[in-house]
Amino acid sequence: MKVGFVGLGLMGSAMASNLLKAGHEVTVWNRAAGPAEILRSQGARVASTPEGAATGDVLLSALANDQAVREVILGGGLLEVMGRGMVHANHATISVELVKQLAAAHAERGIDYIAAPMFGRPEVAAAGKLNILTAGPPAAIERVRPLFEAMSSRIWPLGVAPECASVAKIAGNFMIFAAVEAIAEAAALTLAHGVKPADFIDLMTSTLFAAPIYQSYGRQIAEQRYEGGGILMSYKDVGLALAAGGDANLPLPLASLIRDSLLEAIAAGDEKLNVSALAKVAARRAHLPEGN
């Protein structure tokens, strides 16, 4: 298939690479040149503008956030150059409000719009084993299925309205943060009464909570290393959940709590850490040792 791909961060690069391996004809664009050049060496064409990438049957985009999507997809002439009947699958995690705006703008021009956010870290993307959440016109999803299959281990249909996939991704991220907050408070509680965090976390993540998220974040909390960045993105993401809740008059008290705790972590100077730094917040509240 002739595919355009805009947005070549760690995720986008890995995904485009898998499309090339699967034999698709891919034209890529990225704001910074480096990642595009690597893909050129793997067989991609490189466009000098987003519009230049939007000339095939399908456009995939994997931009960073609402702002980047607004600028690249809505801000320039991209929608104008795309032909009627073309499909745009947007892999970004963005606000429900923006998804609705995008869906309307595409519909106006006869372009099929699919929301296709993903779960999976860059190494999972590289292995072509993402979980891709999808929502949009069923026929359009069928058309791009071969592309999705080249990048994922499973495709999860969530509805016809594109915001269905976006809100599921937002809610899933929220569940991750909630799990981290729960580990953080539970580990502080046990530590306060003399239990080694590693012992407690090993117990829980080997039994009731033997799930990847708990094991990965649990290990970081047990070892008091919270490196890797991302807490600012988590703060943004919990804001997406609260905004989506607000749009539907839905209170999310646990999301509010997490937002407040993330702000506290950021205020403490931990903006370079990841969301597991919530464990430092929980410990500090009781003047327990909190790692570095």
Add this chain to the structure above:
Amino acid sequence: MKVGFVGLGLMGSAMASNLLKAGHEVTVWNRAAGPAEILRSQGARVASTPEGAATGDVLLSALANDQAVREVILGGGLLEVMGRGMVHANHATISVELVKQLAAAHAERGIDYIAAPMFGRPEVAAAGKLNILTAGPPAAIERVRPLFEAMSSRIWPLGVAPECASVAKIAGNFMIFAAVEAIAEAAALTLAHGVKPADFIDLMTSTLFAAPIYQSYGRQIAEQRYEGGGILMSYKDVGLALAAGGDANLPLPLASLIRDSLLEAIAAGDEKLNVSALAKVAARRAHLPEGN
């Protein structure tokens, strides 16, 4: 080994039964006669008082809560009849405050006290596959290890001070409730934007949260059946977490949130449901359909 066993609820009966199967000589006592008679038919001796069960090398107890433990263990003459050097392993989920009081009362009389709360439902207990958390004098734990092994798939040592095991059990229960609250809010958020709860929950519990707790409660929430009772016990249990936090000057905002939501569920008349009724609370706050 000559073992006494007091407290024959669903858990205790299954555990005592496994001790008999493993060839131990077990004397049981229970407030109501029925369960003791069933165990008699499996080879147990039946004592007419708790003191009558405390004549062997080891006493195991699996009582319901703080009140039952206070009455049976501290309220009568049980500690007086137990000989120096005897071991008492207490399987109940009780407050940190009471554990400390029990440990002191046993130490005064030269009795080894082990806290040994468990994770596992009655059917797991029946299969002898509990996870037993232990804390107490290491030599005492070694002595009762054969008993624990007859009842469990794994023994988790958590410290020398008995409250270490108790607080780990309390913190683990709190993590379960936190997971349910997270599913509840996330499912309400996605439903509010048009996603079928079953689709969202299937996605999450097949991927990032492929853990028993999420799968079991997730299914109940997706299917809007919250039967099985237990929410009053969950309310009691989150109170144990808050009390243990208070004892250590540790705020647990997520536990506070869960306590408030459980109260709301109970006030709504759902005291016959289980903790998954938190999903009804989350939905009702946004006037979403909430099941029965």
Add this chain to the structure above:
Amino acid sequence: MKVGFVGLGLMGSAMASNLLKAGHEVTVWNRAAGPAEILRSQGARVASTPEGAATGDVLLSALANDQAVREVILGGGLLEVMGRGMVHANHATISVELVKQLAAAHAERGIDYIAAPMFGRPEVAAAGKLNILTAGPPAAIERVRPLFEAMSSRIWPLGVAPECASVAKIAGNFMIFAAVEAIAEAAALTLAHGVKPADFIDLMTSTLFAAPIYQSYGRQIAEQRYEGGGILMSYKDVGLALAAGGDANLPLPLASLIRDSLLEAIAAGDEKLNVSALAKVAARRAHLPEGN
């Protein structure tokens, strides 16, 4: 003084009227014509565009919210027609982010920008007894002092940076909502144990809380009438507090709690009531009678 006044809601109309009474030469503009015509009958000139009102020494604006301010002040050519050295005092309650943006846009063009939000209901404005919060260049504030004095009983200087006055207004509104939430929960607690809400509220607002806010909202809660609209504006206002907190990495857990409760009130269909409908939310959580 030659004054322009844009935004003639209940507040703006009363304020402009007082400026006329004090002998100032006032040119008014409003999106809808009605209020301007009333002021014309009191001696005002009526401009047909915001720019037409910005021809004197000073421009006062009393627009509804961020969106109206963006459209009227930043969206058209208003700043272009205003001369260097002119003063713009903005009475709207708007976000800290927008205040900063406005201050920068005015500074670029040599216009003095003053934030001047107010406390006081329309009848207070009509009586010329507002409390006006001010922040901006001190010399500019001196220049407009006669105008502020014609509209207020007191002027409160809060700093040189305009956002100082805005954030104080936002924080003050938050304190109002917090007081209402406190009355709501306290009244529910006493009612649940058999006390008549009116008895409890009379006690508190006659003694420790003998302050206007408590007396006014307390009476509404005691009498279970929550009419008068405004809850949607309260929801917007608590959002301003949370956003201002977020800008400064400051968690505001009580503001988060209020936001969630306001959403719950709105979801329950009470968007026509005022913030005292928080009392219905508190009562409903415990299945207490909640009025209409």
Add this chain to the structure above:
Amino acid sequence: MKVGFVGLGLMGSAMASNLLKAGHEVTVWNRAAGPAEILRSQGARVASTPEGAATGDVLLSALANDQAVREVILGGGLLEVMGRGMVHANHATISVELVKQLAAAHAERGIDYIAAPMFGRPEVAAAGKLNILTAGPPAAIERVRPLFEAMSSRIWPLGVAPECASVAKIAGNFMIFAAVEAIAEAAALTLAHGVKPADFIDLMTSTLFAAPIYQSYGRQIAEQRYEGGGILMSYKDVGLALAAGGDANLPLPLASLIRDSLLEAIAAGDEKLNVSALAKVAARRAHLPEGN
């Protein structure tokens, strides 16, 4: 009237002193001897046991908390020596649960029980200007009215069931803490954006919140002096609110929030300060300067 008075803390001593000044015949008892001797010099008889003070027509008690009330009123023989038809008015702030237990125990013996907690600090008690909340049998309240009038500026009847007065006192204390939390968060928010706390607090407590509680705690927060102790009692008191809520299946999310913040203050080592130290917690969460 012949009155017994047990519990001579700062409050009790001032109250008993006013009874003497009003010409009543007062027999006092206190655990520590000092305060009783001072009252002896004012004309009181001093009993060596609580029972010795319970020989008149009326017993007043002003004990510190649940524990003291349990020990002195229920733990000894006090109720046994009191005659049928005697009245006991209990001025302590105690749990709803204990009030009900006391009311039942008194009723069993034909003693009239009145709950009579108070608002007012020791200097207000000394001036005989307390606000006394009352609940109990109306005839009994009439009998002791002359005593209450000697100690108070106003008597507030709240119901026939004694817990009505207790829960009102508990709810009133909760409202005080809520006001402090609101000032704390609002002052942190304005400070974070450059406003001097004293300027903001002066504004609010001179206008919308011109009430004693706001002025007194506001001044302490503005001046960053939080001395005077009492935070541990505030923690106890918010616990009474949460327990009373729990008894009625009533969630009190704001009380939960305050409990958590008080724990955080105590964990930070501020157990010698008063509840206004919540302002330090709010500031610390954003890494703002927090005073000493």
